[in-house]
Amino acid sequence: MNMKQIPVITIDGPSGSGKGTVSQLLAIDLGWNILDSGALYRTLAYYLKKEKISLENFLDKKEQVKKAFEVNFDVGTIGEPVRVFFQGKDITQHVRTEEMARETSILAADPLIRDFIRPCQKEFRRLPGLVADGRDMGTVIFPEANIKIYLTASLEERASRRYRQLKTVDSKVNMRILLDKLAERDKIDKERDHSPLKPAEDSLVIDTTNLNPWKVLEEIKRIASGEI
Ligand code: DC
Numbered sequence: 712m713n714m715k716q717i718p719v720i721t722i723d724g725p726s727g728s729g730k731g732t733v734s735q736l737l738a739i740d741l742g743w744n745i746l747d748s749g750a751l752y753r754t755l756a757y758y759l760k761k762e763k764i765s766l767e768n769f770l771d772k773k774e775q776v777k778k779a780f781e782v783n784f785d786v787g788t789i790g791e792p793v794r795v796f797f798q799g800k801d802i803t804q805h806v807r808t809e810e811m812a813r814e815t816s817i818l819a820a821d822p823l824i825r826d827f828i829r830p831c832q833k834e835f836r837r838l839p840g841l842v843a844d845g846r847d848m849g850t851v852i853f854p855e856a857n858i859k860i861y862l863t864a865s866l867e868e869r870a871s872r873r874y875r876q877l878k879t880v881d882s883k884v885n886m887r888i889l890l891d892k893l894a895e896r897d898k899i900d901k902e903r904d905h906s907p908l909k910p911a912e913d914s915l916v917i918d919t920t921n922l923n924p925w926k927v928l929e930e931i932k933r934i935a936s937g938e939i
Contacts, residue, residue: 721848724862727869734844748845849911861910
């Protein structure tokens with residue numbers, strides 16, 4: 712079967728826009744596979760750090776990294792983050808930290824890293840379909856996707872969503888610092904030369920500031936019903 716016949720829905724947007732939750736709801740609802748591309752970048756950052764491989768010697772170590780880079784996702788249950796497995800081990804807690812997010816954002820701006828991750832992402836396109844969550848899913852990785860969604864929300868709303876999420880695992884989170892960090896990360900993701908975060912021209916932009924994830928799911932399913 713031609714890969715291009717396997718349907719894809721892309722969900723892009725900045726951190727805290729709701730794309731993680733909405734992608735999870737959609738994947739569960741449709742019974743499709745999920746690609747959490749942010750988690751793929753986070754896992755690479757985690758592995759490189761663990762192995763003390765820097766960007767400078769990444770090319771020399773590329774074959775080693777390729778062999779070791781075995782990542783899987785479990786869509787999990789609503790309310791819990793999509794689980795990330797590296798070489799069969801659940802590393803969700805290690806990669807879903809703000810510190811890892813920041814390091815990943817810097818690493819992901821490098822073209823060597825993006826070239827490495829590109830084919831890994833495409834491998835997730837399997838039957839019966841794929842929900843691809845990220846920053847450049849509709850613009851670069853799956854430009855031929857059946858449906859492209861771009862989620863956005865105000866910086867304050869996105870920061871308070873992150874705050875509520877982190878508060879459950881870390882009582883010391885500070886809203887002011889979180890807001891600054893989110894703004895900094897948005898800037899890195901939007902201003903980088905390679906695959907910057909932006910809506911695909913043929914995407915549907917949904918502002919989720921005042922919407923709950925179920926409403927967003929409803930809207931996407933309404934669009935999807937005429938397309939796939
Ligand atoms: O969605 P996230 O917070 O897990 O993503 C972590 C970082 O990974 C994000 O700051 C930028 C990078 N990323 C990317 O460059 N391209 C993607 N498709 C997904 C994530």
